[in-house]
Amino acid sequence: MELKEAIKRLVQRMGWDKEDNKMQLPEEFQKLLKMIANTKEVEFSCDDVYHLLDQYSEAVVQGKNAEELMPLVEHHIDICPDCREEFEALLRVLQASPV
Amino acid sequence: MNKHEYLTLCQLPIVNDAQLPKTEQPDCYTPRYNIQIMVDRTNEEWLADLKSDGPAKEAALADLRATILAGLPYALSNYLSPDNPQFKSLTEEVAQDTLLRAMDHLDTFEGRSRFTTWVQKIAIRIALTELRRRRWRDFSLDSLVEENEEGVSFPSLMIDPSPNPDGLTEQNDMLQQVSRLIEEELTDKQRQAMVATAIEGVPLEEVAKRMGMKRNALYKLLHDARLRLKQRLADEGLTPEDIWAIFESG
DSSP states (O other): OOHHHHHHHHHHHHTTTSGGGOOOOOHHHHHHHHHHHTOOSSOOOHHHHHHHHHHHHHHHHTTOOHHHHSHHHHHHHHHOHHHHHHHHHHHHHHHHSOO | OOSSOOOOOEEOOOOOGGGSOOOOOOSSOOOSSOEEOOOOOOHHHHHHHHHSOSHHHHHHHHHHHHHHHHHHHHHTTTTOOTTSHHHHHHHHHHHHHHHHHHHHTGGGOOSSSOHHHHHHHHHHHHHHHHHHHHHTTTOOGGGTSOEETTEEOOOGGGSOOSOOTTSTHHHHHHHHHHHHHHHHHSOHHHHHHHIIIIITOOOHHHHHHHTTSOHHHHHHHHHHHHHHHHHHHHHTTOOHHHHHHHHOOO
16 A cells, blocks of 8 residues: 555544644654755755855845845755854844944 | 945943842843944955055954954854853954954955955854854764664654554554655665754754764755655655645644
8 A cells, every 4th residue: 555545544544634633743753854845956055055144144134035035045044953053143143233 | 335334333331240130041142232343444445454464454353353252242142141151262262263264265255245244154153163062072973873673773762662542553653654764765874864963953063073074065965865755755655745734733
């Protein structure tokens, strides 16, 4: 039996599709599934993002549509916790300095 | 970009700790003083002064050091309070290393941002690298996964091994099927890296070091792993969204 079919039958048998009987995925599993779901064929690497991080961060602080201007940077920061930390730290510095 | 950027260097008096009521350490530190940074140079002026010799260069280096030190409390506010005894020595070390690295790489500055933003980026990378090293110094990759007869196992921590009187063993069975699928698709290295970073939250930098590679290479390894898993799930007629939808909490 295909995995998908097996899961569907399991869900129906256990009544997990009923609103008052929803199950919750383990948190680690949720995190992993999210990452897999968000995976793209082409992604920026950490080095690519580091190269553009100053430009990207300024665009965010200035209210420009940075996600549209640099979608691959935005996507990488969403997936990579190390780069996200560095981006958020730079954002805090820039926000503390009036332009 | 403005030809001249004027930000006022203004440091309000630091309140003596003894005068403050005792408060709990906030999760996110808010600096007690407000600093605005005076940078009276354009990007071109920064580069010209730093590439020169003599007083102009010395002044530029001093200003740049002050800029870095003023920014670090904000950058590190989620990790280290200025009240922490380690703060001063860490930030001094970071400022020094940042100046050296910036001077070594001056020719790579492309002018797509303010020069000070570019330098602050370098400072943050250096600072967070050091904080991660300190935080995870006792961490070992070997502690993460249990080995079974087949080798490295994907985390059994996601599967509840205990008897489940509510009849949820079927849920566990399903999760085990998906976990087996994950295990079959990934190399040992990929499984180890994925457990460490995605499940245990170890910084990529720290995992990469222990696996003998650069952070960039580890990211690419993990990207390949995620692509494989996505494809395998699709081959099974199942997208991550399908699994998510089945289990989504009400």
